[in-house]
Amino acid sequence: MNQVLETAYKDSKSHYHILDGLRGVAAVMVVLFHILEIFSNGDHSKQLINHGYLAVDFFFVLSGFVIAYAYDDRWSKMSLKEFAKRRLIRLHPMIIIGMIVGAATFYFQGGNLYPMIDDVPVVTMLLIMFIGFTLIPVPPSMDIRGWVEMHPLNGPAWSLFFEYIANICYALFLRKFSNTVLIVIAFLAGGLLIHMAVTHGDIIGGWSLYPEQLRIGFTRLAYPFIAGMLLSRLIKPANIRQAFLICSILLLVVFCIPWVGGHDAKWMNGLYDSLIVILVFPLIVYLGAS
Known part of the structure; x- marks a missing residue:
């Protein structure tokens, strides 16, 4: 195991500590977004921290930037197997921990928000947990919370x-x-991304194996990840003072902006979502890398 860890971390490049911090800021905001969902009574336009769901798209920009920065110049001496090993070591522990925590707290979540929980046998829940360890998504027929999620735990x-x-x-x-x-x-x-956003009124979705949800997920992934790669390849960061503070404020403003437009003009909120992802998040990553 030590040899595996050494392989994964040897000759690692220096980290962008500000970007690590911004990832934490965005993670806190998306957690608060989900916690506060219960107070909106199903009306997303009244959601506090209204655009907290955009944190996912910010993560995708960060991922594209960090992956290209860390690995673009290593392929002459790194195999696909070694790349996979490095990424598994960095990403998969949090997946396993998340599934265990989800299983441990599963039966405490019962209620109107998750209507199926009280009727789920322990054996079924444990099966979902072990499948979750692999990150293989479960089909809607195996839903155990009522939201037809890929990973119910x-x-x-x-x-x-x-x-x-x-x-x-x-x-x-x-x-x-x-x-x-x-x-x-x-x-x-x-x-x-713009077409989807203005059509739906937002870019929320991607958590289910239903075709429409998969379309949303891949649409949300494509531009941010590639934009992050291009940032890493093309832009030379400048020396910007107080970059973490500036970027944190920008993120807070982006996430806390109320719903843009009314129910009769959902396209306005969709346009806001798409422009934030296309323009503002790459700018924040650029500033954070400075």
């Missing part, structure tokens, strides 16, 4: 599922693409 794990997909795509082909090709893909992905 750890709802947010759907974003890690898509992050794994992004890592696989990076290792197999994205890393080989020229910057020009990535720019074209980012342009197309950004267009799809």
Whole structure:
């Protein structure tokens, strides 16, 4: 095991500590977003920390940036197997811990929010936990909370599922693409993101294996991850003072902005979502890397 850890961490590049801190800020905000959901009575337009769900898209930008920064120049001496080993060691422990915590607290969550919990046998719950350890998503027929989630014991794990997909795509082909090709893909992905956002009124979704949810998930993943890669390759960070404070304030403002437009103009909120992901989050990552 020590040899595996040494392989995963040897010759590691220096970290962007500000970006690590911003990841923490965004994580706290998305947790608060979900906690405060219960006070909105199902009306998302009244949700406190209204745009906290955008933290997932910020994570995708961060992931693209960090992956390209950490691995783009290592492929001459690193195999696909070694890359997979490194990523598993960095990502998978939190998945296993999340599933265990979800299992330990599962039966304390019963109520109107999760209507199926009280009728779920312990054996079924444990089966879902062990499947969750692999991050293999469960089909809607195996739902045990009532939300048809990929990972009923750890709802947010759907974003890690898509992050794994992004890592696989990076290792197999994205890393080989020229910057020009990535720019074209980012342009197309950004267009799809805007279309989806203004059509739906937001970009919430991606946590289920239903086709529509998968479409939302992949649309949310594509532009941010590739934009992060391009940032790492093309932009040289400047020396910006108080970058963490500036970026933290920007994130707080972005997440706490109330619903944009009314129920008759949902496209306005969708446009806000997409422009934040396309323009503001890459800017924050650039500032945070400075």
